[in-house]
Amino acid sequence: MSYSAVDVIRVKRDGGALTDAHIDWVVDAYTRGLVADEQMSALAMAIYLNGMDARETARWTRAMVRSGERLSLDVGRPTVDKHSTGGVGDKITLPLAPLVAACGAAVPQLSGRGLGHTGGTLDKLESIPGWRAQLSVDEVLAQLRSVGAVVCAATEGLAPADRKLYALRDVTGTVESIPLIASSIMSKKIAEGASALVLDVKVGSGAFMKSLERARELASALVSIGVDHGVRVSALLTDMSVPLGRAVGNAVEVEESVEVLRGGGPADVVELTVALAREMLSAVGLSSVDPGEVLASGEAYETWARMIRAQGGDPEAPLRRGRHKHVVTAEADGYLVSLDAYAVGVAAWRLGAGRARKEDPVQGGAGVLCLVKPGEPVVAGQPLLELYTDSGAAVDGALEALDGGWSVGEAPVARGPLVIDTVRS
Ligand code: URA
Numbered sequence: 001m002s003y004s005a006v007d008v009i010r011v012k013r014d015g016g017a018l019t020d021a022h023i024d025w026v027v028d029a030y031t032r033g034l035v036a037d038e039q040m041s042a043l044a045m046a047i048y049l050n051g052m053d054a055r056e057t058a059r060w061t062r063a064m065v066r067s068g069e070r071l072s073l074d075v076g077r078p079t080v081d082k083h084s085t086g087g088v089g090d091k092i093t094l095p096l097a098p099l100v101a102a103c104g105a106a107v108p109q110l111s112g113r114g115l116g117h118t119g120g121t122l123d124k125l126e127s128i129p130g131w132r133a134q135l136s137v138d139e140v141l142a143q144l145r146s147v148g149a150v151v152c153a154a155t156e157g158l159a160p161a162d163r164k165l166y167a168l169r170d171v172t173g174t175v176e177s178i179p180l181i182a183s184s185i186m187s188k189k190i191a192e193g194a195s196a197l198v199l200d201v202k203v204g205s206g207a208f209m210k211s212l213e214r215a216r217e218l219a220s221a222l223v224s225i226g227v228d229h230g231v232r233v234s235a236l237l238t239d240m241s242v243p244l245g246r247a248v249g250n251a252v253e254v255e256e257s258v259e260v261l262r263g264g265g266p267a268d269v270v271e272l273t274v275a276l277a278r279e280m281l282s283a284v285g286l287s288s289v290d291p292g293e294v295l296a297s298g299e300a301y302e303t304w305a306r307m308i309r310a311q312g313g314d315p316e317a318p319l320r321r322g323r324h325k326h327v328v329t330a331e332a333d334g335y336l337v338s339l340d341a342y343a344v345g346v347a348a349w350r351l352g353a354g355r356a357r358k359e360d361p362v363q364g365g366a367g368v369l370c371l372v373k374p375g376e377p378v379v380a381g382q383p384l385l386e387l388y389t390d391s392g393a394a395v396d397g398a399l400e401a402l403d404g405g406w407s408v409g410e411a412p413v414a415r416g417p418l419v420i421d422t423v424r425s
Helices: 005-013 020-031 035-051 054-066 093-102 123-126 137-146 160-170 178-190 212-228 251-261 266-284 293-296 299-309 341-353 392-400
Strands: 080-086 107-111 149-153 196-203 232-239 247-249 324-329 335-340 366-369 382-388 406-409 417-422
Touching: 005 020, 005 035, 020 035, 020 054, 020 160, 035 160, 035 178, 054 196, 054 212, 054 232, 080 093, 080 107, 080 266, 093 107, 093 123, 093 251, 093 266, 093 293, 107 123, 107 137, 107 178, 123 149, 123 251, 137 149, 137 293, 137 299, 149 178, 149 299, 160 178, 160 247, 178 212, 196 212, 196 251, 196 266, 212 232, 232 266, 247 341, 251 266, 251 299, 251 366, 251 392, 266 293, 266 417, 293 299, 293 382, 324 392, 335 341, 341 366, 341 392, 382 392
Parallel strands: 080 196, 107 149, 196 232
Antiparallel strands: 232 417, 247 366, 324 382, 335 406, 366 382
């Protein structure tokens, strides 16, 4: 069946529901270049404004999965993946993937690069000398069998419709639509072939979803698409109003992840890593394994080292920090009462840890170390933040982003829970 793109746009513009046939046709025709970017932009804006219901969203996801290949992960262990909607200092994939592999599951993490103030997992790992993000499908399968965990770039053949549409949404103000975000995330994850998926839906200033209500809505949309495609999906709603851990950037986040894998590291990073690992293990019938014990035993670090070596990296190599270091100090005695995730994320990004356009390079050594976190005492003159970059001229922009992004008060304030809720089907 063939349609006119204008007719399909009109249906959504006027608040109607797209039929399955409309959706299959328009996604396929756009992927093949038969529907023009300006037509898809108009349709994306109509969807942004008028939404899609659960049936339309599930069908849109299916059409995007079908635009490319779907991997078959027959690797001798149950497969389970994690996806985060993105946050500041969110390095959890780094300790989590080897931890869950050390617990007996296989973790395929086919990731994208960071855009904007939230960092990308591949950018972080590329700060390890020699580490290679690009793997063939055969290499992915071989590594899943031998190591149990792989973090690498998504292959070109996975959900090509989403790759094209996401780039278009990025430049047409249509990213922040729940049905479009949910179908975008789930199409890639379903195509990747894992049998179960745990989502970390971030809420707060440093996240896509600023309110709990929107985050819950996104989590429900993601879980419902999973049900429709026979993939077991659950979602943790987690706080992203404060950066996760103390390190925000690339090499600094790898260093912090290694601390966690060696049994130390910040309590919030450990808590979230173990909570997500528990959920992932339970999704594939391994709930009798205690990820906290495995983390403490050092086995997860061994799996990390093998995972890094398998992709050409040297897990023992010292990591570079940016040549310029700038320290922000406290002006008064008291307690740090706030440290805004978005401000710190933008600062790290301006220091060179992130990119503004897909093709921009990132600096492995750029980033921010949060030496003090909310709730901790400070004295006047005490260093609060360390900024690292290779471009000294970037420091002013980072300081501007941090202006008003932290505050010291006389009494400590209590923080809410890190894991706010869990949504399951
Ligand atoms: N991440 C994705 O993969 N897609 C979106 O639309 C938003 C975040």
